[in-house]
Amino acid sequence: MTTTLGIRTVLHPVTDLAAAKAVYTALLGVAPQTDSPYYVGFDAEGQHIGLVPDNGKQQLTNPVSYWHVPDIEAKIAEMTAAGATVREAANEVGGGRLVATVVDTDGNVLGLIQDR
Template sequence: MTGSTTQGVKTVLHPVSDLGKAKAVYTALLGIEPQADSPYYVGFDVEGQHIGLVPDGGPQNMTSPVAYWHVSDIEAKLAALTAAGATVREAAHEVGGGRLVATVTDTDGNVLGLIQDR
């Protein structure tokens, strides 16, 4: 077992075809305005969760929602997951503010996201 801990799913990204329409639906669902609102990403922070809307699946080419597990050491977690049979889909890379993200596919093709905040 690796020393890298998992802090649970705290972020879920949803690919959307119409960002404006999706923003209205999620604003109504969550009862708050988005904290991040740009043409390439809309994000809501509610009750310890981050819900993100990604137009057309973004650069990740998402085709379904992806749950992101927050981890203390993304490289160690990637190593443990690949040793267990997962395949790296998107290698760890910084997305701003010291945040690292990566995705893997499990043995059934499900996409699992990882996030490490520095």
């Protein structure tokens, strides 16, 4: 299967959401598109940067890059056949968007996103 994949979303774990929001607003030069107590998201020139509090559902300990794929289940199957393991199975997070995470053979977390 040949597809053009791209990293367009990166989530960063933060301990102080308000402080991080100020820093990323200064860095990116734009106000957040999504601003809630459990997630702050910025869209800057086609790149989505998300801030997730350390008590968030994702339990992130490091930034995670999310690859946008046309078929998340097929990509998970390909990756697990190649040796990756599923960390978080595909689930809908709203608006038909599916997200999942897998872990490569070195323990790196890789995110996957499928938009409908």
